[in-house]
Amino acid sequence: MKTIFRLATLGLVSALAACGSDAAPGPTEQIIVREPGETPAVTLTKAPENISLAAAGEAAFAVCSACHSVEKGAPAGPGPNLHGVVGRAAGAAEGFAYSEALKTSGISWSEAELDAYLANPVAKVPGTTMVAGALEDAEQRKAVIAYLKDASSS
Ligand code: HEC
Known part of the structure; x- marks a missing residue:
């Protein structure tokens, strides 16, 4: 059989x-x-399903990569390097000139906090300098967050 x-x-x-x-x-x-x-x-x-989700997130990250790197040790662009961002305090990537608003937000990037920020950065953190790159689609946000986790594990 x-x-x-x-x-x-x-x-x-x-x-x-x-x-x-x-x-x-x-x-x-x-x-x-x-x-x-x-x-x-x-x-x-x-x-x-985790493999598919992270792969979908990698494709969706194309929008973000204009401003963000995610590889360990990669230089920041207009936005900070996002390696290890999931679970980290907001505004903590070394050497990046964050806005006061993000630095003093007190946010710790849980998946739920990231989801809210990516849906509408300025609404979540008034005064943030991330003024582009919002993702309206909840599935895309979920996929991008899975990708950020996945890309940070290596
Ligand atoms: C036009 C450039 C730009 C684009 C596109 C962009 N971002 Fe950003 N992002 C920034 C900037 C600038 C900051 C720093 C904001 C601040 O200091 O207030 C930031 C901050 C962040 C943070 C907080 C980082 C930390 O260390 O606290 C996350 C998470 C983030 N972006 C994720 C994303 C994702 C995911 C995308 C794509 C869906 C994206 N960004 C698209 C410019 C951008």
Whole structure:
């Protein structure tokens, strides 16, 4: 008897289409067929939905990368380097000239705080100098936050 594993598929295509990126990956589906007792053909170290979400977030991050780097130690652009930002205090990337508003906001970047800031930075932190890059689409915000976490883990 054969065992069939169906892995994945997250319908983020519509969210990505809204982003207008050519690099947007379509939904992925992998079907693995194996005989009992065989070694699995693929070893997953992360849940499939997390892989898809971070990949979608990487595509959506194209909007942010005009101003932000995320690789460890990469120089800041008009915006601060975002490596390790999830879980960190706001305004804490070394050497970046943050606004007083963000520095004194008292925010610690939980996923919920990031979500609110990315939805509307100026409403969340009046006086912030991040005046572009808001993401209206909640799915895109979720994906970008997953990507920020993922990109910070290496
Ligand atoms: C036009 C440039 C620009 C774009 C585009 C932009 N940002 Fe920013 N971002 C900034 C600036 C400038 C700051 C610093 C704000 C301040 O000091 O008030 C900032 C701050 C941030 C912070 C807080 C960082 C910290 O260390 O506290 C996060 C998180 C962030 N941006 C995420 C994003 C994401 C995610 C996107 C894309 C969806 C994005 N930004 C798009 C310019 C930009």
